[in-house]
Amino acid sequence: MNTIDQFINACREKGLNVTYQRILIYKSLVNSKEHPTAETIFEDVKSEYPSISLATVYKTLETLAEHQLIDKVTPLHDLARYDGNTDQHQHVVCLHCRKIVDVYEDSLNGISLPDHDDFQISGYRIQFEGICQECANGRDPEERTNHKRERQELTFCGKLQ
Ligand SMILES: [Zn+2]
Numbered sequence: 003m004n005t006i007d008q009f010i011n012a013c014r015e016k017g018l019n020v021t022y023q024r025i026l027i028y029k030s031l032v033n034s035k036e037h038p039t040a041e042t043i044f045e046d047v048k049s050e051y052p053s054i055s056l057a058t059v060y061k062t063l064e065t066l067a068e069h070q071l072i073d074k075v076t077p078l079h080d081l082a083r084y085d086g087n088t089d090q091h092q093h094v095v096c097l098h099c100r101k102i103v104d105v106y107e108d109s110l111n112g113i114s115l116p117d118h119d120d121f122q123i124s125g126y127r128i129q130f131e132g133i134c135q136e137c138a139n140g141r142d143p144e145e146r147t148n149h150k151r152e153r154q155e156l157t158f159c160g161k162l163q
């Protein structure tokens with residue numbers, strides 16, 4: 003389920019109101035490959051819908067996740083991150099910068115669920131952990147952004163002089 007039309011239909015099937023806010027939030031999530039936090043989506047949606055609040059974005063994401071319209075990824079007990087891609091797939095998380103990247107590996111999708119006396123086991127998640135290329139190369143993605151900003155400011159000053 004990836005198109006907005008499919009999303010609207012799925013909402014209706016599940017008895018959820020289709021609001022402009024919900025569509026904006028879903029669109030922002032589906033267009034992202036980053037598995038963003040509620041805050042990142044809030045920053046993105048705010049430009050189109052300035053009166054939206056972070057609480058609304060957070061509540062909307064939680065509601066959509068509860069109804070399996072999106073997925074929730076909680077890497078290493080950090081802030082919740084969300085995933086618009088509900089196809090079966092796994093994740094690898096960078097232990098340094100918390101970047102999350104999709105892993106498609108068919109052999110991981112057919113694992114049989116164990117019988118358990120005290121549990122009705124309904125599914126599983128596999129999370130790989132490691133260090134992403136950028137961190138392995140000693141480049142902190144955040145630092146890089148700062149450097150870029152500094153450079154831009156310098157260029158701007160240069161123009162003024
Ligand atoms: Zn990293």
Ligand SMILES: [Zn+2]
Pocket residue numbers: 037085087091092093103104
């Ligand atoms: Zn994913």
